[in-house]
Amino acid sequence: MQNADIARTLNRLANLLDIEGANAFRVRAYRSAAQTIESHPHALQDMVARDEPLTELSGIGRDLAEKITELINTDHLTVLEDVEKRLPPGLLQLMRVSQLGPKRVRQLHETLGIDSLESLKKAAREGRIRALEGFGEKTEAGILKEAERLEDTPPRTRLDEAHRAAADLIAWLEHAKSAQRISAAGSLRRGRDTVGDLDILVSSDDGPAIMAHLMDYPEIAEIVSHGETKSTVYLHSGLQVDVRVVADKSFGAALYYFTGSQAHNIATRKMATDRGLRINEYGIYKGKKQLAGRTEEDVLSRIDLPWIPPELRENRGEIDAAREGTLPELITLEDIRGDLHMHTTASDGKASLEDMVHAAKSRGYRYIAITDHSKRLAMANGLDARRLREQMAEIDALNERLKNFTVLKGNEVDILEDGTLDLPDDVLRELDVCVFSIHSKFNLSREKQTNRILRAMDNPHVNILAHPTGRIINGREGYEVDIEAVLRGARARGVFLEINAQPARLDLADHWARMARDIGVALAINTDAHTPEQLGHMVLGVTQARRGWLEKKDVLNTRTVTQLRKLMTR
Structure with a gap:
């Protein structure tokens, strides 16, 4: 059982308990544990096999x-099975509709007996939802629209989960004696934020031996087809x-052909045809x-x-740029000097200020910004002005002890419905970095939501708009x-936007990141980390930036801390 499977199960349990109206702290404990497990660098099943105590993990007690x-050990969770007996599992589908919380x-x-997307759509079409307290005709229309979209677009696998699945399978295939080169291809190699399926290529002069070794992979749940040079399985x-x-x-x-995209391949095949050549998965031929x-x-x-970087192979102008010698020199993970959005135990993070500093230093960073939530997010233990000033004093004291590393004083302040901010200006002006974001009122109209953000930007103390569209991959559409x-x-x-590298967000999407570059707005690639391990999500954010054609100069946190401070002063 992979960590992602454990996390998925705990999130399922948390969602069902939340719908049932269970104790909020109990629900939060399961969600917090899922978050910790998902980003933990070691397999929990191996820890259990070695009899290592799981209670050493942040937020995981004995129970x-x-x-x-x-x-x-059993592939079952009794408490989950008990809840599933009490509640229809189809209720979890409803949680994917952004207008619907638990x-x-x-x-x-x-009130209406709705227990699936199908019954939700039926009730909306019949006008029965609008009559309920707290809904209305406009909300009902939005619910119907999103429910129809969700049914037409089944969930795809998140990029981080696909990476882990591919890495584990490749590690298994590397033990086959006849394997030479192995690589993932397809949308995973192009770095798309979700993956439909995995394509794995192996070079070998003994296909049957590779396929026989594959069939022993313990993560295989179903064999769809099994041949001498190609097999399809479900994990x-x-x-x-x-x-x-x-x-x-x-x-x-083969790697080029199966990496795609289809539109990119069609364009290059035409170029080959124009030269009297032919490209397929075996080579280029005359x-x-x-x-x-x-x-x-x-x-x-x-x-x-x-050579064209895989992240650009979407037929969005990369072929012309390659011909003209104007391909961007894409940003790399090594270009990142710091991280400007993360949380500690002062709000809803799982590690102390000093633990986050140590984790960042171990990655070779020169600075971080601590941006715990503001007071409006009560469930996240958000900071009011007094607690934020206490944290700033703690950061000042820590900076006096640090060498060649700077902790920037920050906050993730909520944008209220009218575009004002959750903390007063007299405390915001004391920050080095002010991240500002939306965590409520997702159902405002396009015009009101846009004006809400623009009004927040008018405040001279804000710097970086976090997760700008509010989307949750396989969860909810952005507002x-x-x-x-x-x-x-x-x-x-003089404000900036963020590429949030949390794998459930990856927000901005790649096409918006490219628009930002074209307009001239630098972006910060931030992990929004709640644990030290989540700082490792930076690689996903950099991949998203590469898909948006971003270079080092287009990204805020490739600057020195001195350069960054100047940019943060509006």
Whole structure:
């Protein structure tokens, strides 16, 4: 059982308990544990096998440790099964509708008997939802629209989960004696924020041996097809995986072909045809003669193109840029000097200020900003002005002891419905970095939500708009907002936006990140970390930035702390 499977189970339990109206602190404990486990660098099933105490993990007490151990050892969780007997599992589908929190789901179930997306749509079409307290005609229309969208677009696997699944499978395949080169391809290699299925390529001169070794992989739940050079399987997580074996002389061509995207491949195949050549997964050919195929560079050079980073292969202008020699020099993880959005135990984080500093220093960073929540988020133990000033004094004292490292004083302050901020200006002006964000009133109209953000930007003390669209991948759509207007407003006011690297967010989306670059708004790539391990999500944020064509100069936290301080002073 993978950590992601354990986290998914605990989140399922938390959501069902939340719908049932269980104690809020109990629900929060399960969610907190899921978050800790999801980002933990070591497999909990291995810890249990070695009899290591799970209680050493942040936020996991004896009772939770016993439940996790039960889940790992038996593949069952009694407390979850008990809740599932009391509540229809279809209620969890309703939680994916952004207008519906646990209280509203419970209200819909108890008053109208709604227990699935289908019954939700039926009730909305019949006009029965608008009559309930707290809903109305406009909310009902929004619920129907999103319920229809969710049914048409089944959840895809998040990028971080796909990476872990691919890494584990590749590690398994590397033990096959005849394996030469192995790589993931497809949308995972292109870095898309979600993945439909996994494509894994292996170069070998013994396909049957590779396939036999694959069939022993313990994570396989179902074998769809099994051949000498290609097999399709489903993992226990539900992810489909296609594994292909090619000769090593064709590995580069196969990697290029199966990385895609389809639109990119069609464009380059036409370029080959125009030159009297043919590209397929085995190589680039003139007639029956293979001209190249061992590496992607060899294949592309035959059609007069340089190597194009996989993240750009979406047929969004990268081929013309490659021909003209104007491909961007994409940002890399090594360019990042710090992280400007994270939480500690002062609000809803799981580690102390000093623990987060130590974790950041171990990554080679030169600075971080501590940005705990403001007071409006009571469930996150948000800080009021007094507690924030106490934290600032603690940071000042810590900075006096640190060498070659700076902790910036920050806060993630809530934007209220009218665009004002959750903390007074006299405390906000004392911050080094002010991250500001929306955590409520997601259902405002596009115009009101946009004006809400622009009004917040008018405050001279704010710097970085966090998770700008509010989306949760496989959870909720972002709120209605005119991102182009927000970007142009940010440019005019000297404000910046964030690429939030939390794998459930990856917000901004890649196309908005590219628009930000074109408009001239620098972005901060932040992890929004709540544990030291989550600082590692930076790699996902950098991938998102690369898909948005961002270079080092386009990203705030590639600057020195001195340069950054100047940019934060409006």
